[in-house]
Amino acid sequence: MGKSAVVGVGLSKFGKREDASLRELAAEAVYESFQDARDIEPGDVEAVIVASSQPERLVVQSHVAPLICEYLGVKPSKGAFRVESACSSGGVALRMADIMIRSGEASKVLVVGVEKMTEAPRSEVMTTLSIVGDKDWESIHGITAPAGFALAAQRHMLEYGTKEEHLGLVAVKNHANAELNPKAMFRRRITLNEYKDSPPIAKPLKLLDCSPICDGASCVILTDAEDARKYNDTPVVVKSITQTTIGNSSTTVDDLTTWKPLVEAASRAYSLAGISPKQVDVAEVHDCFTIAEIIEYEDLGFCGKGYGGRFVEEGQSAIGGEVAVNTSGGLKAKGHPIGATGIAQVVEITLQLRGEAGKRQVSGADIGLTHNLGGFAVNHVVGIYGRMT
Amino acid sequence: MNLPHIMLITPNRKSPLMARFYENLSKNQLTTTRCKKCGSLLWPPRDFCPKCMSREVEVTRLSGIGEIVSFTEIIDGAPAGMESEQPYLLAIIMLEEGMKLLARVVGAKYDELSIGMKVELTIRKLHDGGIVMAFKPLGR
Numbered sequence: 209m210g211k212s213a214v215v216g217v218g219l220s221k222f223g224k225r226e227d228a229s230l231r232e233l234a235a236e237a238v239y240e241s242f243q244d245a246r247d248i249e250p251g252d253v254e255a256v257i258v259a260s261s262q263p264e265r266l267v268v269q270s271h272v273a274p275l276i277c278e279y280l281g282v283k284p285s286k287g288a289f290r291v292e293s294a295c296s297s298g299g300v301a302l303r304m305a306d307i308m309i310r311s312g313e314a315s316k317v318l319v320v321g322v323e324k325m326t327e328a329p330r331s332e333v334m335t336t337l338s339i340v341g342d343k344d345w346e347s348i349h350g351i352t353a354p355a356g357f358a359l360a361a362q363r364h365m366l367e368y369g370t371k372e373e374h375l376g377l378v379a380v381k382n383h384a385n386a387e388l389n390p391k392a393m394f395r396r397r398i399t400l401n402e403y404k405d406s407p408p409i410a411k412p413l414k415l416l417d418c419s420p421i422c423d424g425a426s427c428v429i430l431t432d433a434e435d436a437r438k439y440n441d442t443p444v445v446v447k448s449i450t451q452t453t454i455g456n457s458s459t460t461v462d463d464l465t466t467w468k469p470l471v472e473a474a475s476r477a478y479s480l481a482g483i484s485p486k487q488v489d490v491a492e493v494h495d496c497f498t499i500a501e502i503i504e505y506e507d508l509g510f511c512g513k514g515y516g517g518r519f520v521e522e523g524q525s526a527i528g529g530e531v532a533v534n535t536s537g538g539l540k541a542k543g544h545p546i547g548a549t550g551i552a553q554v555v556e557i558t559l560q561l562r563g564e565a566g567k568r569q570v571s572g573a574d575i576g577l578t579h580n581l582g583g584f585a586v587n588h589v590v591g592i593y594g595r596m597t
Numbered sequence: 598m599n600l601p602h603i604m605l606i607t608p609n610r611k612s613p614l615m616a617r618f619y620e621n622l623s624k625n626q627l628t629t630t631r632c633k634k635c636g637s638l639l640w641p642p643r644d645f646c647p648k649c650m651s652r653e654v655e656v657t658r659l660s661g662i663g664e665i666v667s668f669t670e671i672i673d674g675a676p677a678g679m680e681s682e683q684p685y686l687l688a689i690i691m692l693e694e695g696m697k698l699l700a701r702v703v704g705a706k707y708d709e710l711s712i713g714m715k716v717e718l719t720i721r722k723l724h725d726g727g728i729v730m731a732f733k734p735l736g737r
């Protein structure tokens with residue numbers, strides 16, 4: 209079976225975007241992706257896949273894939289549809305696009321991620337995020353996204369001696385990277401002391417452990433790899449995208465500190481791509497909360513189990529380290545507009561593999577990885593990308 | 598005009614399965630279902646058995662005692678209707694029967710909790726006036 213390749217990428221500015229509606233944000237990213245590619249126009253795409261988690265509650269609009277098609281003026285002959293997989297919606301949308309191309313159903317697919325989270329009242333947004341979990345058995349007790357990851361942090365600290373400083377260093381690194389990313393929501397460095405002084409949200413997690421409520425959109429144009437050079441001089445090949453799902457509660461993962469579904473998704477992705485974790489040069493991983501990035505270093509095989517805290521402390525995940533993680537600023541500092549995140553990760557990896565990441569460029573980046581997570585670590589998408597040779 | 602524009606999070610209590618759970622809970626009993634065919638203990642309660650696909654299940658009472666696997670205190674960011682309850686404690690609890698669940702811990706402070714601590718079932722009022730399960734330190 210053939211492969212798919214990325215021939216165009218686009219990203220809206222992330223942040224509180226009172227100046228743009230949902231469809232306008234989406235169009236901002238789409239427009240940039242068609243400027244990035246050549247000899248291809250929106251009317252050429254055969255299918256449009258939109259990743260958006262909860263537009264019904266956040267902007268009171270459903271059926272957003274056809275809505276965005278109409279705004280773009282496209283009538284895709286193989287259809288348009290939306291993918292919802294909570295925070296992993298974007299990763300799943302890309303996986304569907306890759307499958308459509310490899311199966312021969314379509315040769316040009318537009319993948320758009322979008323979420324507008326700052327319009328609804330704050331308590332409505334908090335409810336919206338809480339009900340990603342199981343309403344009948346967990347949301348009624350008032351679980352929040354940070355609380356779910358605080359439960360993992362508590363265990364990781366007990367079992368492996370991970371410290372508050374380790375969590376803080378993830379935030380410090382990702383903010384430093386975001387300073388170099390013009391599209392990031394928080395283009396400013398933070399200090400470890402600022403981190404320590406930030407207010408508690410769900411103990412032991414603090415405000416600066418958390419990714420922000422954010423508006424933004426992302427876009428990837430995916431084509432059959434055989435035609436990719438027609439549309440871009442430096443296409444990026446999708447080597448593999450895998451997904452695992454195990455349930456929907458904070459109690460679903462057997463072990464709060466080793467996310468087995470992630471280990472499985474990663475292992476299959478490495479094997480399909482024919483690479484080992486040590487070959488990954490640059491990775492965008494799902495740092496919705498700092499502890500998640502630490503567990504992900506371990507479960508993706510960048511370091512041994514329990515060493516995640518030391519990995520960041522030694523600078524191994526910084527630009528110039530063993531594997532540069534979240535060069536974009538990650539969810540923490542670039543921002544986390546839910547549906548846009550998984551696709552924004554591929555935008556960053558594409559720029560890195562092409563050598564177009566500007567001041568945050570990882571030198572000699574050949575292999576890139578993305579990890580997109582949904583729910584309380586119950587849904588995982590892992591993608592591996594490489595330059596076309 | 599004073600329209601309730603935010604829907605509050607409330608559990609389903611109307612299906613026969615859930616109605617029975619809440620009726621037992623009102624008597625301070627934590628119950629679930631067990632498969633009559635293969636004996637599997639199901640949690641949360643189900644009206645069929647995912648292991649053998651039997652629909653013959655029976656209600657069974659659990660001890661309501663377990664231990665804390667992990668815990669947190671929510672200071673900010675609670676869903677609509679729960680803001681005034683902040684701060685509140687949440688814990689993953691491993692029941693004596695071997696199943697894990699998430700619930701609030703009441704009657705204790707954050708600093709008093711620890712991983713491995715024993716807790717027992719209690720009841721608390723939800724914002725809609727109905728009851729939900731909660732846990733408290735054992736014997737307190």
Ligand SMILES: [Zn+2]
Pocket residue numbers: 632633634635636637646647648649650651
């Ligand atoms: Zn059975």
